[in-house]
Amino acid sequence: MHGAGTAGVWRISALNEAGGWKDRTTVEDMDLAVRAGLKGWKFVYLSQIKVKNELPSTFKAYRYQQHRWSCGPANLFKKMAMEIIRNKKVSLWKKFYLIYSFFFVRKIVAHVVTFVFYCVVLPATVFVPEVQVPKWGAVYIPSIITLLNAVGTPRSLHLLVFWILFENVMSMHRTKATFIGLLEAGRVNEWVVTEKLGDALKMQSSGKALKKPRIRIAGRLHFWELLVGAYLFFCGCYDLTFGKNHYFIYLFLQSIAFFIVGIGYVGIFVPNS
Template sequence: MGRTAPNLISESVQTDAESSIVGQLVDFWFQIRAPIVAPVVQLMVNLCLVMVIMMFVERVYMCVVIVLVKLFRRKPEKRYKFVSIKDDVELANSAYPMVLVQIPMYNEREVYQLSIGAACGLSWPSDRIIVQVLDDSTDISTKELVQMECQRWASKGINIKYEVRDNRNGYKAGALKEGLKRSYVKECEYVAIFDADFQPDPEFLWRTVPFLMHNPELALVQARWKFVNSDECLMTRMQEMSLYYHFSVEQEVGSSTYAFFGFNGTAGVWRISAINEAGGWKDRTTVEDMDLAVRAGLKGWRFVYLNDLKVKNELPSTFKAFRYQQHRWSCGPANLFRKILPDILNNKKVGAWKKFHMIYAFFIVRKIVAHIVTFVFYCFVIPTTVLVPEVHLPRWGAIYMPSVITILNAVCTIRSLHLIVFWILFENVMSLHRTKATLIGLLDLNRVNEWVVTEKLGDALKSKFIKLGKKTRMKFGERLHVLELMAGLYIFFCAVYDFNFGHNHFYIYLFLQAAAFFIMGFGYIGTFVPS
């Protein structure tokens, strides 16, 4: 049936009105773009370029240092005295120092047997080691399983203690602090700490404790992590690429130059007297490990990192768990910087150069600038410049320096170099959450002390799929991540605009980055364990 004349007139008027509104908006945009928007965007570009230069200099510096370390073979055994412990007929086992092994746990049903078994399997005289399981589990059945596992090892002659609290105050820091208060700990000189998914090899203590025994200035011996599930999915491969740079370069450089780096919270051995002198475990942030390391460093204690001593552990393979982990790892350091900066500035025990390293390199560049510039520059400012052609964006800052930074990061994981494009896109998406978390930490906002234990799957994924016989789909609503989708839409709009009107060909990168935001925004990343 044909449309009447009044309807046609009404639709025509409506179309004209809509066109008029769009036209007015376009005219308004062109009026404010050059005099108002362009200066603001140019200022943001300039600030981001400064941060890019800071990161570039830091990466090149660390690259030079690590090359020199490898070239001159400055291994820990050459920088510190290391003498293997030998049996003494007269002293017998008393020649071995007492070592406490702490394993903090929270509802670790999938991995508790692995960590307890590995700790109880450490090669050390049985009367000179105490394994302490700190169980903060709220799930009763899990608690019973952990207790039974401890009893099983105790029946084999292992000196293992099962400790529980009636609260979770301080989370991991609170558990570790309470564990050190036990009367039997007074006999111990050193404490080895392993998270619930970590599995040290039997010779771990033989490789670490002698450093502390023969070098009284050392407070911490840190081992490297080895990921048992890095090939589980693309997301775990991306994490491996990021973390290998941290271990191969950042930790190694810190150990070789300033004898200072951030404790990784696990797979390390501390001198208990150093912990006490530094003020013990504190729960003021979600990075109690880094907090302790900085305070111990300010007391003059030195740390050593063993790159060739690896402890097996598990990477988070679900996107949900990974996001929570990254929030904690990004928010915590920023919040700690806010709280500990006065202590660093007023400290009299360490020199100005070490203070500068702590403030500028350790905190500002690596924990703050690295997160903020990745998102603000590559996911907002660069896309915005295609809408504002008056802004000058030099290629050295947008392409060349970032390329060098990326290559220096990725080269530590040779086997994954072919995934470098995916890694760049993945890291840019994750920078959204890291930037948000960093700002929360700096400004001390809500969620600043949010602590969500990283979910460990162990064999859960495999066993559940075998049981079900087929892959179970996650509900669509559970997959959606609004922030990623919004960022993806904006970048996609900028890509379309650049494709039609731009001249820099940024749309190639922008389309890829938008796709990455959409893929992760719809939850198609990582693995999913059926409930």
């Protein structure tokens, strides 16, 4: 069986038959899982088993992690698409699922549509009143999908709005990483080990002093987040003055989210004491 990269159990025979670990992408666990699936192996997800995991300790570390998790699958899709199509051990339905649902929709379209539609196209419609975006496409269906995703974590339901706004901010980086993976451009093979809070605490417990991070203005400012935030804020002001769709409510909230991230006011610094 195979779970997340931090909590998977593999049969040695499955590893060997699939061809072992490969370093051709930055998502080697996904690469191995897909190849094993094409060899006919099946995976079991055991939801009752809980495994402790750590989140990135800073926003910078989180951005590096999300770049790898978005760029890697897109790059793997490019390298494996024909291999999946030509495979003779799995059914046509499984090939369709892998190419369309697993890769294309979840790993590519989801990121691109989130950013392009909600952070670029929808805000731009306030300048063109003739363009009417149906509410079922802009509000109802995305809301239902979001609520279905949130059902699994009911204790965090009160953070749903903040999560949506933050995910829209991150969709900009994921979209960029997706295209880097598809085009095999610059940072396609970039691998930065994700800094975790536990790493810093271990250093503390071992007696090693932690250097207090210097907070520099230039280092905390993120140009693209500030630019998109300014664009959304301008669109919100225009809609508040001339519009009739009340998009300004969303546009102002989303612009604030981009500004908060843009000035580096997201993340955790580990204190010395």
